[in-house]
Amino acid sequence: MDLEILSEWEKWTGAADGFYKAIGVSANGMGSIIGRAKRLRRDGFPAQEFKEIKVVEPAVFGPCQGIEVAWDNGKLIRFQAVNQLVDFLKKVS
Known part of the structure; x- marks a missing residue:
């Protein structure tokens, strides 16, 4: 680049x-x-x-489209966007 x-x-x-x-x-x-x-x-x-690669949108395999985080006590938290995850991590730190 x-x-x-x-x-x-x-x-x-x-x-x-x-x-x-x-x-x-x-x-x-x-x-x-x-x-x-x-x-x-x-x-x-x-x-x-040098070989250029093409990045394509990944196929969605399941109901959740976003980021899943396994939290305390087996809780599963889903975030629709990265910025939501970052905000959450800032608040809990």
């Missing part, structure tokens, strides 16, 4: 901070990404050996 970001960065014609905001990275973070990408390019990244 670093090489793809470097490639897009080299094509970018706008202001640098606009690019950083577009991909959601700080200027410092962008510097480290560009550094890694240039190192990969210089050292010879085996792009021809």
